Amino acid sequence: MKREAIKEGEAAWQRDPYFRFFASVKLAMLLLAVLIVAIIAGTIWESSFDARVARAYIYEAWWFNIWLLILATNLICSAFSRMPWKRHHTGFLLTHLGIIVLLAGALIGRIWGVEGSMTIFKGDPPNNLLTVDQHVLQVIDGDSGSQTMELEMINRHPSADRPWPLTTTPSGWAISAIDYSPALDVNMVPKAIAGGGTPALHFAIKTARMGQTLDSWVMADDPDHGSFDMGLAKIEFKKGTATPRAPVVTANSANPADAADLEETIFAFANTAAGQVSKVIHGGSTGAKVQVVHTEKGSSPQVLVQAGAANQTIEIGPNMNKAVAIAGTPFTAKIEEYWPDFRIKDGKPENASNDPNNPCVLVTITGHAVPVQEAADASDGMSAPDAMNPTEGASALTEAGAAEAGAKNHLILYVAPDGSLSYELSSRKMGLSSGKLGLNMPLPTGWADWTLTADQYLPSAEERFDAHPAAPASRGMHAEGILVKATREGTNVEQWVPLGWQVSVPTDPKPLLIGYGNKQIPLPIGLVLRDFQVDWNEGTDTPAGFKSTLDVVDRETGDTVTGQCWMNHPMSVPDHWWNTFTGLTYKLSQASWNPQNLSQSSIQILRDPGWMLKWIGSLVMVSGIFILFYLRPYPMDEKKKGSRKKVRRSAPIRVTVVEPKALPVQR
Numbered sequence: 001m002k003r004e005a006i007k008e009g010e011a012a013w014q015r016d017p018y019f020r021f022f023a024s025v026k027l028a029m030l031l032l033a034v035l036i037v038a039i040i041a042g043t044i045w046e047s048s049f050d051a052r053v054a055r056a057y058i059y060e061a062w063w064f065n066i067w068l069l070i071l072a073t074n075l076i077c078s079a080f081s082r083m084p085w086k087r088h089h090t091g092f093l094l095t096h097l098g099i100i101v102l103l104a105g106a107l108i109g110r111i112w113g114v115e116g117s118m119t120i121f122k123g124d125p126p127n128n129l130l131t132v133d134q135h136v137l138q139v140i141d142g143d144s145g146s147q148t149m150e151l152e153m154i155n156r157h158p159s160a161d162r163p164w165p166l167t168t169t170p171s172g173w174a175i176s177a178i179d180y181s182p183a184l185d186v187n188m189v190p191k192a193i194a195g196g197g198t199p200a201l202h203f204a205i206k207t208a209r210m211g212q213t214l215d216s217w218v219m220a221d222d223p224d225h226g227s228f229d230m231g232l233a234k235i236e237f238k239k240g241t242a243t244p245r246a247p248v249v250t251a252n253s254a255n256p257a258d259a260a261d262l263e264e265t266i267f268a269f270a271n272t273a274a275g276q277v278s279k280v281i282h283g284g285s286t287g288a289k290v291q292v293v294h295t296e297k298g299s300s301p302q303v304l305v306q307a308g309a310a311n312q313t314i315e316i317g318p319n320m321n322k323a324v325a326i327a328g329t330p331f332t333a334k335i336e337e338y339w340p341d342f343r344i345k346d347g348k349p350e351n352a353s354n355d356p357n358n359p360c361v362l363v364t365i366t367g368h369a370v371p372v373q374e375a376a377d378a379s380d381g382m383s384a385p386d387a388m389n390p391t392e393g394a395s396a397l398t399e400a401g402a403a404e405a406g407a408k409n410h411l412i413l414y415v416a417p418d419g420s421l422s423y424e425l426s427s428r429k430m431g432l433s434s435g436k437l438g439l440n441m442p443l444p445t446g447w448a449d450w451t452l453t454a455d456q457y458l459p460s461a462e463e464r465f466d467a468h469p470a471a472p473a474s475r476g477m478h479a480e481g482i483l484v485k486a487t488r489e490g491t492n493v494e495q496w497v498p499l500g501w502q503v504s505v506p507t508d509p510k511p512l513l514i515g516y517g518n519k520q521i522p523l524p525i526g527l528v529l530r531d532f533q534v535d536w537n538e539g540t541d542t543p544a545g546f547k548s549t550l551d552v553v554d555r556e557t558g559d560t561v562t563g564q565c566w567m568n569h570p571m572s573v574p575d576h577w578w579n580t581f582t583g584l585t586y587k588l589s590q591a592s593w594n595p596q597n598l599s600q601s602s603i604q605i606l607r608d609p610g611w612m613l614k615w616i617g618s619l620v621m622v623s624g625i626f627i628l629f630y631l632r633p634y635p636m637d638e639k640k641k642g643s644r645k646k647v648r649r650s651a652p653i654r655v656t657v658v659e660p661k662a663l664p665v666q667r
Contacts, residue, residue: 098621284371
């Protein structure tokens with residue numbers, strides 16, 4: 001026979017070639033080798049990217065499930081290939097049984113288990129929506145209800161040539177995904193409406209020195225879109241009128257008898273925090289602010305003079321040593337000196353080069369007006385240098401910069417009921433000021449060389465958002481997104497939907513609401529944050545730990561359980577021992593916290609109904625391995641013991657006695 005001798009008691013089905021293939025050791029080694037490589041790759045991808053990538057490519061991939069199914073088949077066939085089982089098969093069978101039970105527990109946990117996080121706030125009602133790490137798309141078609149479908153963009157992406165059909169709404173719109181971007185820039189672009197909306201303003205703020213321009217829409221008094229924080233400063237848009245500051249008395253003043261002839265010199269640096277130091281020559285302070293602008297190489301440098309609510313920009317080159325009237329005020333400004341690259345040598349000012357590395361200007365302000373006391377207060381009582389002593393000016397300016405270092409850069413833009421715009425500006429360089437704001441009229445802010453220009457105004461608008469793929473250099477700072485297309489009767493409407501957003505798609509007769517975000521699962525329990533505590537390391541601002549006190553509400557019975565969870569100390573609900581042992585419990589663990597809001601806490605929730613089978617399978621497998629390798633020699637059946645005894649009796653020891661021969665006698 002080609003095959004080895006048939007084993008005693010071996011059934012015909014055990015000799016089947018297909019059964020022998022699935023029961024073979026070679027197949028088992030191949031399956032285990034591939035699983036080991038896959039698990040190593042999944043671990044590397046999870047640490048390098050995130051758990052979603054590892055699940056998509058390894059743990060939840062179709063081929064991984066098939067591989068585990070083949071492994072379970074191999075284990076079962078291998079166990080049945082030893083039938084009829086003997087006592088010395090105990091370790092072998094327990095090991096295989098343990099692995100099979102372990103795989104069954106893992107399968108049950110994947111199908112019926114839940115794992116995710118929940119962010120709760122103190123004072124909120126019970127929250128029962130668990131956020132899991134799976135992406136879904138939700139389409140809401142008016143009052144016709146909503147449709148939700150899973151939509152992951154890891155393994156493959158849609159394209160215009162190969163769109164992904166998703167769903168068809170009750171109103172007849174066919175929804176499909178036609179593109180994907182790993183990062184989107186999302187900007188609010190409000191839409192003008194006939195009435196009942198909110199005033200909206202668009203501005204651009206730029207710096208020539210750093211070659212950067214920022215722009216944004218803001219909506220008046222809107223809690224989400226009423227301000228723009230650029231880090232260096234904050235810009236707000238509100239309804240109302242700016243409060244006038246440091247008014248200048250003109251010929252029409254209510255009290256012209258208080259006016260006097262004023263003369264003041266102002267020594268201003270472009271690259272110094274304080275910006276200027278002034279010296280009153282005659283009569284009192286004019287309250288004027290001077291700033292050097294457009295000092296970048298290749299441009300024409302200018303001086304911005306601010307007197308009360310008026311601003312006047314003067315080009316330095318053609319107006320050197322000329323008296324220039326400041327429109328709307330009784331003042332004139334005269335540029336006495338300009339140093340593109342200021343430095344002190346032998347006690348005298350000079351240019352180190354013609355490049356605008358350290359621009360400095362000396363301006364004289366003259367006019368007939370009421371002295372302004374606020375200007376003296378702003379400079380902390382320091383006197384300005386005269387033109388012959390710029391060294392004193394540099395020293396005083398440094399001191400002024402240190403004194404004003406705590407000032408905040410802030411700009412509030414106002415819109416009056418009649419649509420007129422005004423501003424209140426706070427800067428380290430120019431102090432406090434206010435005035436009217438015109439469209440397309442640059443407003444130097446005093447924050448380095450940043451200049452703000454308001455260029456669009458909508459008296460009545462509503463929120464609209466525009467999203468487009470971000471530049472590769474900015475990726476990682478923005479959320480991913482998909483491009484969806486709605487089609488009906490030859491009409492196509494396309495809209496980018498960022499992750500975590502719900503956008504309105506302009507379709508007829510009603511707009512569709514499409515959301516793309518993480519899947520949420522309703523739980524039979526709700527969480528309420530009663531208290532959140534942070535323990536700090538003594539003498540430092542480093543947290544030693546944080547703890548949440550929770551109320552867990554049963555949504556069916558209304559029963560409430562109160563408990564605490566902190567790092568490495570989870571809370572179980574229900575906490576009966578049989579629930580914990582079987583895994584039929586919700587394990588609540590402290591996940592993270594928000595240092596800026598101690599009324600917020602993030603809780604991780606886990607429920608694994610296959611937990612008990614995993615433990616039982618692990619214990620059975622370890623027991624089988626122990627018996628297999630450490631309880632030797634194996635227990636033998638009585639038949640083999642009897643056969644050994646028969647062999648001993650049938651082979652007795654034979655002894656042959658040889659008689660010695662007689663030796664000859666020597667005579």
